[in-house]
Each structure stands twice: as structure tokens, then as C-alpha cells.
Amino acid sequence: MRALTWHGKHNVQVDTVPDPQIVNPRDAIIKxxxxxxxxxxxxxxxxxxxxxxxxxxxxxxxxxxVVEVGRGNTSLKKGDRVVVPFVIACGQCFFCERxxxxxxxxxxxxxxxxxxxxxxxxxVAGLFGYSHLTGGFAGGQAxxxxxxxxxxxxxxxxxxxxDEKVLFLSDIYPTGWMAAENAQIQPGDTVAVWxxxxxxxxxxxxxVLQGAGRVIAIDHHPNRLALxxxxxxxxxxxxxxxxxxxxxxxxxxxGPDSCIDAVGMESHGFSPDNVIxxxxxxxxxxxxxxxxLRETIMAVRKGGTVSVPGVYGGVADKWPVGAFMEKGLTLKxxxxxxxxxxxxxxxxxxxxxxxxxxxxxxxxxxxxxxxxYKNFKENQNEWTKVVLRPH
Amino acid sequence: MSHSExxxxxxxxxxxxxNSDQREGEYEASSLRAVMINRxxxxxYAFWRxxxxxxxxxENVKSVEILDADRSQWAIAGPAGAEFDLxxxxxEDIPGERIAWSSSEGSDVDHExxxxxxxxxxxxGTEVRVFISYDPPGGVVGKIVAKVMQREPRIQARxxxxxxxxxxxxxxxxxxxxxxxxxxxxxxx
Numbered sequence: 001m002r003a004l005t006w007h008g009k010h011n012v013q014v015d016t017v018p019d020p021q022i023v024n025p026r027d028a029i030i031k032x033x034x035x036x037x038x039x040x041x042x043x044x045x046x047x048x049x050x051x052x053x054x055x056x057x058x059x060x061x062x063x064x065x066v067v068e069v070g071r072g073n074t075s076l077k078k079g080d081r082v083v084v085p086f087v088i089a090c091g092q093c094f095f096c097e098r099x100x101x102x103x104x105x106x107x108x109x110x111x112x113x114x115x116x117x118x119x120x121x122x123x124v125a126g127l128f129g130y131s132h133l134t135g136g137f138a139g140g141q142a143x144x145x146x147x148x149x150x151x152x153x154x155x156x157x158x159x160x161x162x163d164e165k166v167l168f169l170s171d172i173y174p175t176g177w178m179a180a181e182n183a184q185i186q187p188g189d190t191v192a193v194w195x196x197x198x199x200x201x202x203x204x205x206x207x208v209l210q211g212a213g214r215v216i217a218i219d220h221h222p223n224r225l226a227l228x229x230x231x232x233x234x235x236x237x238x239x240x241x242x243x244x245x246x247x248x249x250x251x252x253x254x255g256p257d258s259c260i261d262a263v264g265m266e267s268h269g270f271s272p273d274n275v276i277x278x279x280x281x282x283x284x285x286x287x288x289x290x291x292x293l294r295e296t297i298m299a300v301r302k303g304g305t306v307s308v309p310g311v312y313g314g315v316a317d318k319w320p321v322g323a324f325m326e327k328g329l330t331l332k333x334x335x336x337x338x339x340x341x342x343x344x345x346x347x348x349x350x351x352x353x354x355x356x357x358x359x360x361x362x363x364x365x366x367x368x369x370x371x372x373y374k375n376f377k378e379n380q381n382e383w384t385k386v387v388l389r390p391h
Numbered sequence: 392m393s394h395s396e397x398x399x400x401x402x403x404x405x406x407x408x409x410n411s412d413q414r415e416g417e418y419e420a421s422s423l424r425a426v427m428i429n430r431x432x433x434x435x436y437a438f439w440r441x442x443x444x445x446x447x448x449x450e451n452v453k454s455v456e457i458l459d460a461d462r463s464q465w466a467i468a469g470p471a472g473a474e475f476d477l478x479x480x481x482x483e484d485i486p487g488e489r490i491a492w493s494s495s496e497g498s499d500v501d502h503e504x505x506x507x508x509x510x511x512x513x514x515x516g517t518e519v520r521v522f523i524s525y526d527p528p529g530g531v532v533g534k535i536v537a538k539v540m541q542r543e544p545r546i547q548a549r550x551x552x553x554x555x556x557x558x559x560x561x562x563x564x565x566x567x568x569x570x571x572x573x574x575x576x577x578x579x580x
Contacts, residue, residue: 001574003574003576005575005576007576013576015576015577016577017570017574017575017576017577018570018571018574018577019574020571020572020573020574021571021572023566023568023571023572024563024564024565024566024572025562025563026561026562026563053575054576055575055576055577056575057573057574057575057576072562072563090557090560090561090565091561092429092560092561093429093556093560093561094427094429094515094516097429105556105560106556106557106560106561106565107565108565109564109565109566109567109568110549110550110551110553110554110557110564110565111550112567113550113553114546114549114550117549123553126565126567135565135567136567136573137567137573138567138573138574138575142574146572146573148565149561
């Protein structure tokens with residue numbers, strides 16, 4: 001089959017690779033009808049996440065048709081249309097039973113799990129196409145994918161609803177939704193969202209649906225800010241205003257009740273802290289650029305909540321722990337517990353309560369995926385979301 | 392050596408875990424590791440007690456042949472493709488709670504181990520603790536080779552326990568082995 005593979009920094013190619021096989025009883029093989037490039041794929045493209053190997057297949061947002069099921073799988077059958085969560089989870093461990101599939105104890109293979117047990121204290125769950133730290137599983141920017149524990153993760157999609165309306169159930173829609181939930185929004189709250197990429201946009205949509213009185217979105221790409229505005233947010237361009245001052249002015253000195261960091265480890269901008277972090281990243285003295293994490297903690301009101309859907313991977317310094325403690329803040333974060341949210345979020349789509357397609361700017365065949373990566377990275381203003389069609 | 396179990400329960404008047412809990416085995420290389428498994432204690436004990444099941448989750452145990460009620464013959468993969476035989480005798484067997492074994496004289500590898508199963512008092516599953524101790528074949532050089540080959544006992548033990556947990560909780564062992572389980576660009580196998 002054909003698949004998008006990683007060969008080093010800013011080097012992805014479409015290669016011919018072997019077809020995936022059923023290996024375990026609960027596996028399924030999915031023929032992929034639609035898949036997307038995620039903002040977090042750019043962290044891999046930029047070589048910011050360790051544990052990548054030359055030849056790895058990328059992609060963790062995908063859906064398609066079941067073409068083969070293992071003998072231990074009684075819930076899926078050939079021909080079913082499914083969206084596959086980017087988190088691989090068993091459904092039976094301590095964490096899955098408590099609806100925390102992103103903390104699954106079993107999906108990361110025994111040999112691969114060593115790395116994050118050492119780096120993070122406990123090993124993390126397996127993810128599709130996201131380095132060998134998270135299991136070394138082949139991703140979904142391909143014609144076919146093997147889906148482990150396929151009787152637990154994938155959600156069946158009724159006929160008659162097009163792929164693009166449900167594809168983002170795989171990651172960015174539940175990720176934005178959980179980001180808003182983690183922000184602990186009360187009716188009438190002001191919620192500030194840093195980053196108007198796909199996750200930020202879904203966080204804005206979700207914050208509105210969850211009862212926020214006011215959503216303020218922060219970015220520097222005019223087109224992304226326009227999308228945020230169309231979804232009900234007031235917008236701040238950090239190239240034009242000092243964000244913290246603007247937020248204080250807009251909230252009459254109170255500060256936003258909740259702040260969401262939908263940026264993560266590769267902040268843009270030329271603030272002094274971010275420039276120093278960028279140098280540390282380049283010289284391998286540091287791994288993450290937590291400019292936005294710092295900003296959210298400084299901007300949020302006393303007793304407020306900071307929610308972090310943005311991806312971080314290593315260590316960072318100059319973390320404003322004093323502001324965090326003295327202001328009495330709550331910080332909530334984590335990879336998305338996708339499986340937890342799927343039925344309710346699919347229902348919102350079926351009921352027409354959320355538009356999941358307005359952020360799609362480009363639709364490409366799989367063969368043009370490298371062009372998609374390059375532009376999603378370099379032309380972020382126009383390239384807001386890329387959907388690939390492998391068949 | 393002592394067979395007392397490590398406790399991580401906070402008992403009044405005793406610290407939960409002390410350095411003396413990290414005790415040495417009789418042999419040079421040893422490892423103790425605990426894991427919580429979300430399955431009943433009796434089921435875990437029964438699977439482990441049938442030593443023919445060990446190769447399903449112990450990567451370096453290639454095969455086990457049962458000789459009689461207490462004795463079994465194990466074929467072990469050593470560093471750099473070497474194979475070793477040992478005859479293991481069960482020295483303690485408390486149904487549902489504990490199994491201990493050690494190698495008989497004349498085995499290629501001197502080895503002892505035990506596994507203990509205990510209900511977590513707060514309903515979180517079964518606490519499984521495994522202790523493995525052996526003299527690495529090939530002495531000091533063998534130990535270094537074993538580490539490089541990732542057959543060092545502590546690496547082995549943590550992976551074996553993860554596989555045991557996966558198998559018991561989910562019925563299968565998670566894998567991303569190329570090419571079948573996780574295809575990759577073919578020139579990079």
C-alpha cells in the first residue's frame with residue numbers, strides 16, 4: 001500500500017510499504033477513506049518529538065471502512081464505517097475502566113513502554129503514528145491501517161453522513177471539547193484561547209456550547225482569527241496588541257476565568273522568553289517552548305483554571321510557579337480521552353449543533369501529503385486544515 | 392534468604408517501603424517488581440502455576456516441559472543467540488497466593504524466583520510481585536552482553552510483567568512489530 005512516511009526533519013515522503021495484517025484477536029484492518037494532518041504532526045515534522053525512526057508511517061486522524069476483523073472481535077464486521085480514536089486503549093485496565101483511555105496501561109508494547117516509564121515516571125498509552133515513545137504504531141496517513149482493540153475504540157458512523165463531518169471525532173474535536181471541559185466553564189465565564197489552529201477552533205466552539213459568556217481568541221494569522229470570530233469569539237492579534245494588557249482591559253482588571261493553551265511546545269513570537277527557549281531548543285539545552293503556558297498562568301484571574309490541550313514532551317524552565325500558587329490556580333491537561341466523548345460528540349454532529357468542516361482549507365490526494373505538510377507548516381494563515389484522501 | 396513479602400501498605404509504626412525491602416537474591420543479578428492487575432487473584436495464580444504458560448509472556452523462556460508435579464525443564468535464550476537449559480523445582484506453592492521455584496543442581500543457569508498475589512485492599516485489583524535472581528551465564532562478560540542485548544534481568548522482568556498484565560487483562564499482548572503489526576517504509580526494516 002501507499003503511506004506517508006517520516007525520514008527526518010522536514011522530510012516526509014509517500015512510499016510503498018507492506019500491507020498491515022491482523023496480528024491480535026481484537027484487531028481490525030481499516031481501509032482509510034479520509035485522514036487529516038494534525039497540528040501535532042508538525043511537532044514530528046519539525047523533529048521536536050524524540051523516538052521517531054526513519055520510515056515510520058505518520059497520521060493519527062483517520063476513518064474508513066472495516067475490511068477485516070480478528071477472531072476475537074465481535075462488535076465490528078466487514079463493511080462497517082468507523083472513525084478511529086488517535087488514542088489506542090484496551091478498555092479493560094484500571095484507567096480505561098475509569099474512563100481515562102488516554103492513560104491506558106496496556107496499549108504501549110512492553111519493550112516500547114520502557115522509554116516513557118523512565119522519562120515520565122510511568123509509561124503512557126499507545127498512539128497511532130506518533131513516535132516509538134507512544135508505541136511505535138503505524139499511522140493512518142495510508143491506504144490501510146491495523147487498529148488494535150478495535151472492539152473498544154472505533155465508533156460506527158451511520159450511512160448518509162459524509163466523512164468530513166465526522167473525521168475530526170478522531171482527535172481535534174474531542175480534544176477541543178475536553179480542553180473546554182478542563183477549563184471548568186461556568187455559565188457566563190470569560191474564556192481566553194491561545195492558538196486558533198484546529199484544536200483552538202474546536203475549543204472555541206466547545207466553550208460556546210458549554211456555556212461560556214465570552215470567548216477571546218489569540219493568534220497572529222488573520223485568516224485563523226477570522227475563523228475564530230465566525231465561531232463567536234472576540235479576537236486579539238498579538239502582533240498588534242499586548243495580550244495581557246488587552247485581557248485585563250476587556251475584563252475590567254479581573255482577568256479571564258479560564259485560559260486554554262492550544263499551542264503547546266512550539267510557540268511562535270519574539271517575546272524575550274520565547275526567543276531564549278527557541279535557542280535552547282535548537283542547541284538541545286531545552287526541549288519545550290512554554291511561552292503560552294506562562295502567559296495563560298499570568299493572564300488568568302485569581303482562582304481560575306488553566307487548561308492545556310497543547311502538546312508538551314520534555315522539560316521546561318522559568319515556569320511561573322509563584323503565580324500558579326499565589327493566585328490559587330487549577331491546571332488541567334492531558335492527551336484526550338477520546339473514547340469517553342465519542343457518542344455525545346457524534347450526536348451533536350447528527351443534530352446539526354456543531355459545524356466540524358469550516359476549518360478545512362485543503363483537500364489533497366495522499367500522494368500530495370508532503371506538499372500538505374510543507375504548506376501547513378509554512379503557510380499557516382491560509383492552510384488551516386488539510387484532509388487527505390488515500391483512495 | 393528471606394521470603395517475607397515487600398509491603399507497600401502504610402502500617403502504623405512502620406514506613407511503607409524501606410531500603411531493606413530492596414533485598415538481594417542468592418545470585419548475582421536480581422530484580423523485584425510489582426504490578427497491579429485488574430483480574431481476580433485466583434485466575435492470575437492459576438495461569439502462572441501452569442509453567443507451560445510462561446513462554447507466552449517471558450520472551451527469553453523459549454519452552455517449558457513439565458517433568459513431574461514439582462519439576463519442569465526450561466529452555467532459556469541467553470545473550471547473542473546462546474541457549475541454556477535449566478531444571479526448575481517448585482519450592483513453595485500456596486494456592487492463590489504464592490509460587491517459588493529454584494533451579495536444580497546441574498542446570499546451565501543457577502536461578503531462583505517467586506511470584507506473590509495479593510488482593511488490593513481498596514478494590515484496585517490484584518497486587519502481583521515477582522522476584523527473579525540468577526547468575527548470568529558467561530560471568531561478567533555475559534552480564535555486559537546481556538545488558539547490551541536487553542536481556543538484563545531488570546529489563547526482562549519489567550517487560551515480562553507488562554506482558555503478563557496485558558495478557559491477563561486484555562487477552563492479548565500489545566505489539567507494533569514490523570512489518571505485519573506496524574508496516575514501515577520497506578528499506579528501513
